[in-house]
Amino acid sequence: MTALVVFDMAGTTVLDDGLVERAFLRALPDATPAMVQHVRDTMGQSKIVVFREMLRDETAAQRANTAFEESYAALVAEGHCAPVPGAYEVITGLRANGVKVAFSTGFSRVTQHLILSALGWTDLADFTTTPAEAGRGRPYPDMVLAAVLGLGLADVRDVAVVGDTPSDVRSGLRSGARVVAGVLTGAGSRTALADAGATHVLDSIRDLPAVLEGL
Structure with a gap:
């Protein structure tokens, strides 16, 4: 049962349809190919944890996570x-x-x-x-x-x-x-x-x- x-x-x-990656690139427009690949490899995981692993700095990770959430929200608001x-x-x-x-x-x-x-x-x-x-x-x-x-x-x-x-x-x-x-x-x-x-x-x-x- x-x-x-x-x-x-x-x-x-x-x-x-690529929204997570698009929001990530909006949040970190200078992201390296390795960082983009890390996002792909960690799909499904907590986003703040992913940013902590990439940036190795809590302040930078929190800032990037906030930008990501705002970018994703904007994409949703745009109808995506x-x-x-x-x-x-x-x-x-x-x-x-x-x-x-x-x-x-x-x-x-x-x-x-x-x-x-x-x-x-x-x-x-x-x-x-x-x-x-x-x-x-x-x-x-x-x-x-x-x-x-x-x-x-x-x-x-x-x-x-x-x-x-x-x-x-x-x-x-x-x-x-x-x-x-x-x-x-x-x-x-x-x-x-x-x-x-x-x-x-x-x-x-x-x-x-x-x-x-x-x-």
């Missing part, structure tokens, strides 16, 4: 925010069948709310969480476990975790979730998601209900 599905947002339920096809229908279908839904993200609470508001999804999930609120971001299991605790679940094995990056997969595995599915609508390739240990690699979120029904 699946009692809860924890969904990543950008690249999993929300189309990314849309759901992954079928995501809304899958989520509402799960909830109609008694499965709880949580959204996790590597963004701040402000940016997460901005995205959900832009999509009209502010009431779509039973629980939402961010790295700052849960304790640590991916690849740590904290956000998944925060949803388990926040929703009062008895067993983490009744949880499915869905994301588009190896960090999402590692987070789900470390939490003890029974299903850890990687989707190919975002940053991760089939090989990368499988190598990270995904229990399932799906073309998109649309394929998730069939996996859960087969358990």
Whole structure:
């Protein structure tokens, strides 16, 4: 039985189309190719942690993170925010069948709310969480476990975790979730998601209900 599905947002339920990288380049226009590659390699992780790793200075990291959040917000305001096809229908279908839904993200609470508001999804999930609120971001299991605790679940094995990056997969595995599915609508390739240990690699979120029904 699946009692809860924890969904990543950008690249999993929300189309990314390069928005994270574009916001990063707006925030750090002088970024080196190595820094851009690091952003690609750490998709799904907490953004402030990524900036700390790159800049090695807390003040500079905080400044860059603020600029990134502002840049991403501007892109969303410009209309560059849309759901992954079928995501809304899958989520509402799960909830109609008694499965709880949580959204996790590597963004701040402000940016997460901005995205959900832009999509009209502010009431779509039973629980939402961010790295700052849960304790640590991916690849740590904290956000998944925060949803388990926040929703009062008895067993983490009744949880499915869905994301588009190896960090999402590692987070789900470390939490003890029974299903850890990687989707190919975002940053991760089939090989990368499988190598990270995904229990399932799906073309998109649309394929998730069939996996859960087969358990």
